[in-house]
Amino acid sequence: MADDRTVDGYIAALGAPRDEIARRLRTAVRFAAPDAKESVKYGQVVYEADGPFVALKAFPKWVTLTFWRGATMAAEPELAPLLEGDGDRMRHHRFVKADDVHTADVAALVRRAVALNGELGDPTKRSA
Numbered sequence: 001m002a003d004d005r006t007v008d009g010y011i012a013a014l015g016a017p018r019d020e021i022a023r024r025l026r027t028a029v030r031f032a033a034p035d036a037k038e039s040v041k042y043g044q045v046v047y048e049a050d051g052p053f054v055a056l057k058a059f060p061k062w063v064t065l066t067f068w069r070g071a072t073m074a075a076e077p078e079l080a081p082l083l084e085g086d087g088d089r090m091r092h093h094r095f096v097k098a099d100d101v102h103t104a105d106v107a108a109l110v111r112r113a114v115a116l117n118g119e120l121g122d123p124t125k126r127s128a
Contacts, residue, residue: 010044011023011026014063017097021062022056022058025063025095025101026045028101029056029065029110032110032111032114033047033049033114035049043057045057049117049118050114050117051068051117051122051123052122052124053113053114054113055068063094065092065093066090066092067092068089068090068113069089069116070085070089070090070091073091073116079108082105082109093105
């Protein structure tokens, strides 16, 4: 049995086809943010640079990337079509098959999320 407390274990425990989706997403995120910290938190894979910026989470039929500052990103015309949701802070993108993972789109989202954290700080810390 895979150890789902590690990123490798989390992905291995998913089984096909979600494991391949997650591997491709992991590669794309790490390409776009090579210095980001990667860990398993809150039952999902979390990437951090000046605080968390994206989480990779598996569901029974898909894998999502959820962006902490997704609502801000969705206000940008070039990123809006890539994000789903209507919360006041987060947005996500759902991947049903490995071929749904387009590295350029993931990289654009990740780079913007990292830049926003660099400008605004940790999104989990609410300013007074």
